[in-house]
Amino acid sequence: MLRRFPMLVTAAVRLAWRASRADTAVALGGNLAAGVFTAFGLLATSDVLASLFAAGPTPGRVRAALPALALVGAAAALRGALLAAAGWAQARLKPQVERQAETRLFELTTRVELTAFDDHEFHNAMRRARDNGVPDTATVVEMTVSALTGAVGLAAPAVALGLLHPALMPLLLVTAVPAGWAALRTARLRYAAFYRLSAARRRKFMLSDLMAERQPAAEVRAFTLRGFLLGEYDRVAELEQRVQLDVARRQTGAKAAGDLLTGAATVAVYAALGGLLAGGVIPLSVAGAAVLAIRAGQSSLAACVLSLNKLYEAGLYFGDYLNFRALAAERLPPPDGAAPPAGDFGRVTAEGVTFRYPGAAAPALTDVSVTVRRGEVIALVGENGSGKTTLAKLLAGLYRPDSGTIRWDDADLAGLDGDALRRRVAVIAQDHTRWPLTVRENIVMGRPLDEDRLAGAAAAAGADRVVDELPGGYDALLDRRFRGGHDLSGGQWQRVAAARGFYRDAALVIFDEPTSALDARAEHALFERIRRHADGRTVVLITHRLASVRFADRIYVLDHGRVAESGAHADLLAADGLYAELYRLQASAFQPDPQEVA
Numbered sequence: 284m285l286r287r288f289p290m291l292v293t294a295a296v297r298l299a300w301r302a303s304r305a306d307t308a309v310a311l312g313g314n315l316a317a318g319v320f321t322a323f324g325l326l327a328t329s330d331v332l333a334s335l336f337a338a339g340p341t342p343g344r345v346r347a348a349l350p351a352l353a354l355v356g357a358a359a360a361l362r363g364a365l366l367a368a369a370g371w372a373q374a375r376l377k378p379q380v381e382r383q384a385e386t387r388l389f390e391l392t393t394r395v396e397l398t399a400f401d402d403h404e405f406h407n408a409m410r411r412a413r414d415n416g417v418p419d420t421a422t423v424v425e426m427t428v429s430a431l432t433g434a435v436g437l438a439a440p441a442v443a444l445g446l447l448h449p450a451l452m453p454l455l456l457v458t459a460v461p462a463g464w465a466a467l468r469t470a471r472l473r474y475a476a477f478y479r480l481s482a483a484r485r486r487k488f489m490l491s492d493l494m495a496e497r498q499p500a501a502e503v504r505a506f507t508l509r510g511f512l513l514g515e516y517d518r519v520a521e522l523e524q525r526v527q528l529d530v531a532r533r534q535t536g537a538k539a540a541g542d543l544l545t546g547a548a549t550v551a552v553y554a555a556l557g558g559l560l561a562g563g564v565i566p567l568s569v570a571g572a573a574v575l576a577i578r579a580g581q582s583s584l585a586a587c588v589l590s591l592n593k594l595y596e597a598g599l600y601f602g603d604y605l606n607f608r609a610l611a612a613e614r615l616p617p618p619d620g621a622a623p624p625a626g627d628f629g630r631v632t633a634e635g636v637t638f639r640y641p642g643a644a645a646p647a648l649t650d651v652s653v654t655v656r657r658g659e660v661i662a663l664v665g666e667n668g669s670g671k672t673t674l675a676k677l678l679a680g681l682y683r684p685d686s687g688t689i690r691w692d693d694a695d696l697a698g699l700d701g702d703a704l705r706r707r708v709a710v711i712a713q714d715h716t717r718w719p720l721t722v723r724e725n726i727v728m729g730r731p732l733d734e735d736r737l738a739g740a741a742a743a744a745g746a747d748r749v750v751d752e753l754p755g756g757y758d759a760l761l762d763r764r765f766r767g768g769h770d771l772s773g774g775q776w777q778r779v780a781a782a783r784g785f786y787r788d789a790a791l792v793i794f795d796e797p798t799s800a801l802d803a804r805a806e807h808a809l810f811e812r813i814r815r816h817a818d819g820r821t822v823v824l825i826t827h828r829l830a831s832v833r834f835a836d837r838i839y840v841l842d843h844g845r846v847a848e849s850g851a852h853a854d855l856l857a858a859d860g861l862y863a864e865l866y867r868l869q870a871s872a873f874q875p876d877p878q879e880v881a
């Protein structure tokens with residue numbers, strides 16, 4: 284704790300300072316100043332008692348105590364005002380710090396290299412940082428201020444006691460040790476359990492989503508998955524419960540031991556005070572003030588220990604947040620990427636590209652070379668898992684090759700600024716996201732709105748017919764979980780996704796299985812449109828509909844992550860290789876059955 288404490292406090296104060304300088308200054312300054320008035324009030328109280336316990340008639344003693352009493356009152360009033368101001372500033376800090384922490388987290392999650400999302404360690408760290416780290420960031424700041432307040436509240440009576448008699452100060456601090464130990468131990472136990480359970484919790488969240496979300500609801504019923512899911516959920520929940528009960532038992536033990544020792548320490552303190560008084564070391568007025576100071580100190584101590592407990596625990600989660608930020612920072616793309624070449628490029632080439640997903644046993648691509656020239660449509664074909672999507676993502680700069688190069692004209696993608704590059708690429712992914720936004724936002728996707736271009740893109744993708752049938756047209760919200768929301772069929776979604784590609788007006792357009800859910804008429808129309816779209820641009824098309832890739836300028840056939848063959852449709856047929864085999868297989872499905880014809 285001692286090792287972590289300075290780092291925690293520094294990071295928390297820095298975060299708070301960045302969120303609001305004024306509120307941080309008032310929260311810290313107000314509490315410190317209030318502590319000074321606490322000590323002052325206690326010393327004044329000792330004077331009051333000294334006047335009251337002095338020899339002489341009672342009215343005279345009371346009169347003599349009045350000036351010191353006025354000082355006690357003034358100190359209490361000022362202390363109250365300072366604490367109120369500090370409390371207000373502290374309350375204002377909380378949402379500001381939380382927002383700042385969350386924004387910084389999402390700035391990282393949206394910038395890290397895509398491969399980070401294929402790494403389970405990264406996911407675990409992100410989940411811990413997002414679900415507990417972010418909310419506890421504000422707690423760390425709050426508890427840092429509270430712990431400092433408590434420490435000042437403890438230091439003030441300690442100093443006052445020291446001024447009354449040097450032997451009294453250590454007495455107060457003795458009572459702090461057992462409570463502090465118990466608080467840290469309980470926090471540590473809770474965090475250790477949380478850490479142990481974090482992977483199981485993720486699984487539980489995933490299962491709860493599967494059982495309570497709209498999207499899987501139909502399949503849960505269709506495949507009668509209810510029993511299986513509930514059983515899995517129960518297994519994870521059982522483990523979680525067992526760990527939590529164990530933690531509760533051990534925490535109760537630690538707290539009981541702490542309380543017992545605190546009680547013993549308090550008895551020892553009062554015994555020592557009695558001894559000092561009996562031995563004539565301190566007068567009765569000082570002993571009375573000491574009792575008040577010890578009580579004030581103990582209540583500050585209790586508050587301080589409570590804050591330290593929460594600070595320590597929140598600090599562990601906050602540590603996760605800081606660790607995640609460091610982890611994510613390591614996965615950011617190189618900062619000083621050059622701008623991609625101005626104007627349209629003439630050629631995109633991949634040379635000897637090899638790429639392996641993190642943790643994968645074998646590379647998804649091995650020594651792949653392809654070339655796409657401006658105005659061309661190239662098609663990537665091959666069996667499932669042969670590496671088509673991976674290659675398309677590498678060409679778009681979403682992944683970086685482990686070896687080999689990808690160039691736009693002569694510029695190596697590795698040296699280019701990723702964001703600037705991707706602004707000139709449109710990727711219509713096979714597993715495109717069904718954004719819970721309006722149709723317009725789904726097509727425009729953050730680009731400046733141009734109604735004419737929107738209408739053109741929608742028409743090109745056949746999404747205009749979808750829009751015509753929706754009550755709100757382009758303003759229809761595509762999410763049934765919200766009031767007035769709509770859902771689309773698979774093919775309708777695919778049209779909207781394709782419209783995104785046409786709207787973006789990018790130099791390189793990648794269509795990954797753009798027609799897998801389309802009806803025959805729409806499929807034909809879309810391939811026609813894609814061919815026209817290649818005019819002045821570069822189009823990479825991935826599809827299993829081999830009849831539709833005949834028009835491509837060049838076809839690359841991938842097999843187990845390698846380019847097995849390439850060339851125009853006629854050449855590949857003549858070569859009689861994998862492409863010819865796949866093509867004939869598909870074509871045979873359309874040969875009329877002789878019996879049917881008869």
Ligand SMILES: Nc1ncnc2c1ncn2[C@@H]1O[C@H](COP(=O)(O)OP(=O)(O)OP(=O)(O)O)[C@@H](O)[C@H]1O
Binds near residue numbers: 647667673
């Ligand atoms: N995120 C990932 N992490 C690890 N391996 C992956 C990941 N994505 C794909 N792979 C693996 O990489 C290989 C190539 O996958 P890819 O998606 O590029 O194939 P594809 O040719 O597009 O297949 P399909 O025709 O089914 O769309 C496969 O073996 C696949 O299992």
